[in-house]
Amino acid sequence: MRARKKLPPPPPVMTWGKAWWILALAGVFDILRAMCEQMWFFGPALVGVTAGVATGSTTAGETVAGIAGVFGLATGESIEFFGLVLASAIGLLGWMVVGFLLVVFNPRMFANNAPGRMAALRFLLALLASETPLVGTVPALSAAVWSGYRAQMKREKEAYKKWEEENAAALRAARQEQQLAAIQMQQAAAAGEAARFAQAEVEEAVAESEIPDGLREAA
Numbered sequence: 001m002r003a004r005k006k007l008p009p010p011p012p013v014m015t016w017g018k019a020w021w022i023l024a025l026a027g028v029f030d031i032l033r034a035m036c037e038q039m040w041f042f043g044p045a046l047v048g049v050t051a052g053v054a055t056g057s058t059t060a061g062e063t064v065a066g067i068a069g070v071f072g073l074a075t076g077e078s079i080e081f082f083g084l085v086l087a088s089a090i091g092l093l094g095w096m097v098v099g100f101l102l103v104v105f106n107p108r109m110f111a112n113n114a115p116g117r118m119a120a121l122r123f124l125l126a127l128l129a130s131e132t133p134l135v136g137t138v139p140a141l142s143a144a145v146w147s148g149y150r151a152q153m154k155r156e157k158e159a160y161k162k163w164e165e166e167n168a169a170a171l172r173a174a175r176q177e178q179q180l181a182a183i184q185m186q187q188a189a190a191a192g193e194a195a196r197f198a199q200a201e202v203e204e205a206v207a208e209s210e211i212p213d214g215l216r217e218a219a
Helices: 016-036 039-054 058-074 074-105 114-130 141-167 168-209 212-217
Strands: none
Touching: 016 074, 016 141, 074 114, 074 141, 114 141, 141 168
C-alpha cells in the first residue's frame, strides 16, 4: 500500500476578531491627536470638566470653562500652536506604538514579499501625511491600519482557498480516515463489550457447575 502524501499545514488567516484591539488603539490615538489639533476648542471644555469634577459643582465647572474660553480667545494663536505641537507628538507616538505592536504580533502584514512591502510603503506614506499640520485631523493611523488588515485578510483568504483546492484529495482522504477510525473504535468498543458479557456468562456457568448437587437441590 502506497503511503499517503503528508498534508501540508494550512496557511494562517487573519480575522477582524484578532485585529480589533490594534485597530481600536489606533482610533484612540487618532481621537487624541484630533483633540490636540483643535485645542482652541477642546482646551476650555477640558479645563471646565476637570474643574467640575474636582469641585463637584457644575456651576464651578461652567465658570472655569468660560474663563478658559475667554483666555483661549485672547491667546488663540499660542494655544493653537501648542496644540499642533502636542498633536504631532501624540501622533508620532501613536505610529510608533501601533507600528511596534504590528511588527511583534502581526509580522505577516509586512512580510518580505510584494504585498508586504506595499503595505509597509502605504504605512510610511500615511505617517508622512498625518504629520502634516491640520491634515493630521484625518484619522490616518486608523485608516492605514484598517487598510493593511483588509489587504492582508484578502490575500490570506485567497491563499487558504488555494491550499484547500490543491489539497482537496488529501483532505478527503484524511476525512475518510478519520471516519474509518471512528467506526473501528466503535466496533472495537462493541466487540469488547460483547466479550465482557460472554466472559461474565461463562464465569456464571462455571460457578453454577461447581455447586454440589445436594446444595443445588436444597436451593
